[in-house]
Amino acid sequence: MTSIHQRIFDDIEAKIMSGVWQPGQRIPVEHDLTEQYNCSRMTVSKALTALVDRGMVVRRRRAGSFVAAPQIDRTVMDIKDIGTEARIAGHAYSYSILSRAVETLAPAEAAHIGVEAGSEVLRVKCLHLVNGQPNAIERRIIMLAAVPNARTETFAKKPPGSWLLAEVPWSEAKHVIRAIPADATTARLLEMQRGEACLTLARQTWQNGRTVTYVEITHPGDRYQFAAVFHPSTG
Amino acid sequence: MTSIHQRIFDDIEAKIMSGVWQPGQRIPVEHDLTEQYNCSRMTVSKALTALVDRGMVVRRRRAGSFVAAPQIDRTVMDIKDIGTEARIAGHAYSYSILSRAVETLAPAEAAHIGVEAGSEVLRVKCLHLVNGQPNAIERRIIMLAAVPNARTETFAKKPPGSWLLAEVPWSEAKHVIRAIPADATTARLLEMQRGEACLTLARQTWQNGRTVTYVEITHPGDRYQFAAVFHPSTG
DNA sequence: TAGTGGTCTAGACCACGGG
DNA sequence: CCGTGGTCTAGACCACTAT
Numbered sequence: 047m048t049s050i051h052q053r054i055f056d057d058i059e060a061k062i063m064s065g066v067w068q069p070g071q072r073i074p075v076e077h078d079l080t081e082q083y084n085c086s087r088m089t090v091s092k093a094l095t096a097l098v099d100r101g102m103v104v105r106r107r108r109a110g111s112f113v114a115a116p117q118i119d120r121t122v123m124d125i126k127d128i129g130t131e132a133r134i135a136g137h138a139y140s141y142s143i144l145s146r147a148v149e150t151l152a153p154a155e156a157a158h159i160g161v162e163a164g165s166e167v168l169r170v171k172c173l174h175l176v177n178g179q180p181n182a183i184e185r186r187i188i189m190l191a192a193v194p195n196a197r198t199e200t201f202a203k204k205p206p207g208s209w210l211l212a213e214v215p216w217s218e219a220k221h222v223i224r225a226i227p228a229d230a231t232t233a234r235l236l237e238m239q240r241g242e243a244c245l246t247l248a249r250q251t252w253q254n255g256r257t258v259t260y261v262e263i264t265h266p267g268d269r270y271q272f273a274a275v276f277h278p279s280t281g
Numbered sequence: 282m283t284s285i286h287q288r289i290f291d292d293i294e295a296k297i298m299s300g301v302w303q304p305g306q307r308i309p310v311e312h313d314l315t316e317q318y319n320c321s322r323m324t325v326s327k328a329l330t331a332l333v334d335r336g337m338v339v340r341r342r343r344a345g346s347f348v349a350a351p352q353i354d355r356t357v358m359d360i361k362d363i364g365t366e367a368r369i370a371g372h373a374y375s376y377s378i379l380s381r382a383v384e385t386l387a388p389a390e391a392a393h394i395g396v397e398a399g400s401e402v403l404r405v406k407c408l409h410l411v412n413g414q415p416n417a418i419e420r421r422i423i424m425l426a427a428v429p430n431a432r433t434e435t436f437a438k439k440p441p442g443s444w445l446l447a448e449v450p451w452s453e454a455k456h457v458i459r460a461i462p463a464d465a466t467t468a469r470l471l472e473m474q475r476g477e478a479c480l481t482l483a484r485q486t487w488q489n490g491r492t493v494t495y496v497e498i499t500h501p502g503d504r505y506q507f508a509a510v511f512h513p514s515t516g
Numbered sequence: 517t518a519g520t521g522g523t524c525t526a527g528a529c530c531a532c533g534g535g
Numbered sequence: 536c537c538g539t540g541g542t543c544t545a546g547a548c549c550a551c552t553a554t
Binding site for chain 1: 541542543544545546548551552553554
């Protein structure tokens with residue numbers, strides 16, 4: 047049994063995420079939603095408030111409520127990679143695909159990212175370079191059930207990250223940041239010494255509760271940092 | 282004019298952040314809060330729900346509501362230290378002050394954090410332990426012009442991070458995360474080998490454009506990670 | 517000025533789970 | 536069992552602002 051406010055939330059989220067409701071489009075006023083769901087205004091309000099908290103909806107008195115989510119996100123993260131951003135501006139960025147294969151997911155890895163073992167995935171490994179210098183190794187898994195178009199995508203022109211952003215809307219992402227020593231392969235690819243510190247970002251992205259992609263991006267620790275600006279939470 | 286649910290939220294948040302209410306401690310039941318604030322249960326519920334969303338409170342049917350936030354400095358951030366959160370639950374957390382001194386800031390350091398050279402600061406160095414194992418080194422600068430009360434604070438009972446949270450409201454914070462090799466001092470204090478990977482969080486906090494504090498927290502790379510959940514940004 | 521969201525009430529019934 | 540939170544109602548008044 048799911049609650050009414052949850053159903054309203056889910057319905058509206060789905061409409062926004064699927065693109066049926068475009069950014070800037072007006073959402074039915076609270077009174078209409080109370081009739082549509084046969085519930086009180088407080089219940090509608092609770093769902094809309096949650097959508098505002100997620101940044102998917104904007105509400106304005108006298109004007110109404112509107113879809114706030116941008117369609118293509120400039121950066122999938124609130125944490126921005128300012129190091130690379132700065133370097134890419136006016137400098138040479140390039141990348142190359144190291145490997146690309148359709149696989150079925152082994153149990154251990156499936157458990158790690160919380161999907162069914164044996165799921166069909168596309169596994170991609172890339173090297174990113176800035177000014178000719180290795181900047182990051184990208185190891186990515188794309189769930190083919192969630193992104194069938196990936197099966198025939200070569201990523202010859204567009205990196206998997208950018209391609210996915212345009213292909214699949216996402217509703218949630220989790221990031222884990224770690225400092226780890228470079229293993230032999232990583233050290234060779236990133237032109238560093240084995241055991242040196244690497245900064246690794248692991249990101250898992252969901253769409254409506256279904257995993258879309260899991261990626262680990264490993265940077266040389268001495269050439270990289272993450273930065274983020276926060277403001278106090280409002281309540 | 283601030284709303285009732287906002288006042289309740291603020292009051293409870295302050296009690297938790299200041300350490301007056303310790304993690305695991307029970308919060309007054311909703312009925313008591315309705316009497317205390319002379320409002321309806323829905324209003325109390327709204328405030329508590331917001332606190333749950335922020336991860337500061339846990340609610341359990343029949344049992345009550347409890348303070349969920351761990352005491353360590355990870356507060357103030359949307360980035361949560363899940364590694365430490367897990368360990369702190371039911372385990373021993375402690376810290377010790379390694380040094381504490383009032384200084385005038387050298388030009389290089391002043392420039393780095395964007396304040397006037399020669400500013401009077403309190404410099405504090407702490408070691409944080411979880412289960413008796415070193416978990417983090419905290420190197421902190423507190424601007425005495427912004428926080429005069431810090432001059433006489435010993436931090437004997439409360440770590441500087443928690444103390445500052447209760448003392449000074451903040452309006453903006455910037456975080457930078459890096460992976461760096463452990464130097465000799467860091468390696469000794471954190472019981473790791475020199476050169477091993479450390480995860481370092483640098484945080485600068487402002488109040489109305491004026492720097493309040495700058496802190497670098499260094500963790501052992503193999504015992505620590507940051508995690509964060511994001512939703513699509515609003516553009 | 518009128519329509520919209522922001523907030524609040526004083527109840528109610530239910531689900532859960534600790535004692 | 537029964538206290539607790541989870542949810543919901545059918546109103547109400549107010550604040551804001553587009554028109």
